[in-house]
Amino acid sequence: MTIFTEKLFLKSERATELIKITDRVQQVVGKSRVKNGIINVFTLHVTAGLTINEDDPKLEEDIARFLLKAVPEDDSYAHHHFFRKDGRMAVNAYSHIRASLLGPSLTIPLQDGQAVLGSRQHIYLVELDGPQTRGFVIQVMGE
Amino acid sequence: MRIDVHVHPLLVKELTDKRPKLLEDARELFDLRTVPQPLSTMLNEMNVCEIDRATLLALECPKLNDSKMPSNDEVASLVRQNGKRFVGFASVDPDSGKALTELKRTKDQLGLKGLKLNPALQEFDPRSPAALEVYDEAERLGMPILVHTGITFSNRFSMLHNTPSIYDDIARKHPKLNICLAHMGWPWLWEAVIVAIRNPNVYLDTAGTYVGTPVEHVRQVTSTLSARVIENVLGERLMFGSDFPRIEMNKMFDAITELPIRRDTLTGILGENALSFLGE
Numbered sequence: 001m002t003i004f005t006e007k008l009f010l011k012s013e014r015a016t017e018l019i020k021i022t023d024r025v026q027q028v029v030g031k032s033r034v035k036n037g038i039i040n041v042f043t044l045h046v047t048a049g050l051t052i053n054e055d056d057p058k059l060e061e062d063i064a065r066f067l068l069k070a071v072p073e074d075d076s077y078a079h080h081h082f083f084r085k086d087g088r089m090a091v092n093a094y095s096h097i098r099a100s101l102l103g104p105s106l107t108i109p110l111q112d113g114q115a116v117l118g119s120r121q122h123i124y125l126v127e128l129d130g131p132q133t134r135g136f137v138i139q140v141m142g143e
Numbered sequence: 144m145r146i147d148v149h150v151h152p153l154l155v156k157e158l159t160d161k162r163p164k165l166l167e168d169a170r171e172l173f174d175l176r177t178v179p180q181p182l183s184t185m186l187n188e189m190n191v192c193e194i195d196r197a198t199l200l201a202l203e204c205p206k207l208n209d210s211k212m213p214s215n216d217e218v219a220s221l222v223r224q225n226g227k228r229f230v231g232f233a234s235v236d237p238d239s240g241k242a243l244t245e246l247k248r249t250k251d252q253l254g255l256k257g258l259k260l261n262p263a264l265q266e267f268d269p270r271s272p273a274a275l276e277v278y279d280e281a282e283r284l285g286m287p288i289l290v291h292t293g294i295t296f297s298n299r300f301s302m303l304h305n306t307p308s309i310y311d312d313i314a315r316k317h318p319k320l321n322i323c324l325a326h327m328g329w330p331w332l333w334e335a336v337i338v339a340i341r342n343p344n345v346y347l348d349t350a351g352t353y354v355g356t357p358v359e360h361v362r363q364v365t366s367t368l369s370a371r372v373i374e375n376v377l378g379e380r381l382m383f384g385s386d387f388p389r390i391e392m393n394k395m396f397d398a399i400t401e402l403p404i405r406r407d408t409l410t411g412i413l414g415e416n417a418l419s420f421l422g423e
Binding site: 011074132133 | 358
C-alpha cells in the first residue's frame with residue numbers, strides 16, 4: 001500500500017467564506033499515482049472546517065450565513081478572556097464552535113485515479129476566522 | 144479615507160523568516176505568540192473593511208538585548224513595498240545616546256513619518272531630560288508621536304510610566320507636536336480624555352481590547368465615557384486603531400462601526416482625524 005501525503009496552503013480573503021479545493025485535491029491524487037483507495041483531507045486549524053456541497057455561489061453564501069446565525073458572535077462565551085498562551089484576548093469562540101459543527105476532516109473514496117464524487121459534490125475549506133493563510137493536508141492511501 | 148493608526152508589523156512572515164530573532168522577541172518580550180502570517184493577510188484584513196492605509200509601528204528596545212520588534216529599517220522596507228497602503232512610524236530609545244540622530248535618519252533616509260514610543264517596554268522615563276530632547280526633535284522634524292498608555296499585559300514590565308496624565312505637560316510645552324495616547328489610556332480613560340480636552344494637539348486611539356471581544360470592549364468604553372462625550376469632546380481627536388495582530392483589524396473595525404454615535408463623528412474616527420494627526 002502507498003501512503004502519499006502533501007500539505008497545501010491557501011489564502012482566504014474574507015472573515016467567513018467557502019473556498020473550493022476540489023481541483024487541488026485531484027491534483028495531489030494525480031501526483032500520488034495511487035489508483036484505488038481513499039483520500040483524506042484534513043485542515044490544520046481550529047477555526048476552519050471542511051465540507052462537501054454543491055458549487056453554487058448562492059449556496060456558499062447560504063451556508064456561510066447559516067453558520068453565522070447558528071452561532072452568533074454577540075453571546076456570552078467563557079473563551080473570551082486574556083489568553084496567556086497567545087498573549088492576547090481570545091475573541092473568537094464562535095469561530096471555534098462553527099468549525100466544530102463542520103469538523104476538521106473528510107474521507108473520499110478513490111477509484112481509477114479519480115476522487116469519487118457525485119456530480120454536484122465539491123470539496124470546500126470553510127474559513128471561519130479570516131482572512132488568513134490556511135494549511136490543509138491531503139493524504140492518499142491505496143494501491 | 145479610512146486609516147488604522149495602530150498596527151504592529153512584528154509577526155509578518157516575510158520579516159520573521161528573514162530574522163528569526165524577531166519571532167523570539169515577539170513571543171518573549173512583546174508577549175504575543177500567535178503564528179506569523181504573510182503580509183498579504185494584513186492587506187486582506189484591510190481590504191475586508193476597506194481600510195485605505197495603516198500606520199506601521201516600529202519598536203526598538205536597546206535595553207532588552209537590542210530587541211527590535213520590528214526595526215526602523217524593517218518598517219521602512221514594508222512601506223517601500225506598499226507605499227500607498229502604509230505609513231511608517233520609527234522608534235528610538237531616548238536613553239540610547241543616538242536617539243536624535245536616529246530619528247532624523249528615519250525621516251530623511253527612510254521616509255518614516257512619525258515616532259512610536261513605549262516607555263514600559265523601552266524602559267525609559269517619559270519625563271527625563273533625554274525624552275524631552277526627543278520630543279523637541281520630533282516637533283522640529285514634524286513627526287507626530289504615538290505613545291503607549293494604559294495597561295501592559297506582561298508583568299515583566301513596569302506600568303509606572305503608562306499613565307496618560309504624564310503627557311499633559313509634554314503636550315503643553317510642545318504645542319506643534321501631535322501626540323496620540325494609544326489605547327485611550329485604558330483603563331485610565333477619563334485621564335486620557337482630560338489630557339485631550341486640555342491640549343488640542345493630543346489625540347487618542349481605539350487600539351486594543353481588554354474586557355472581551357472588540358464589541359464588548361467598545362461597549363465598556365462607551366458606557367464609561369458616554370456616546371455624547373465621544374461625539375462632542377473626542378469627535379475630532381479619537382482615531383481608529385486596531386492593535387493588529389493583538390486583535391484583527393476587521394473585528395475592531397466592526398466594533399467601532401457599531402458605536403452609537405453620529406455618522407460625521409464616525410467618519411472622523413475612521414480616518415479624517417488621523418489625517419489631521421499625521422499633518423496631512
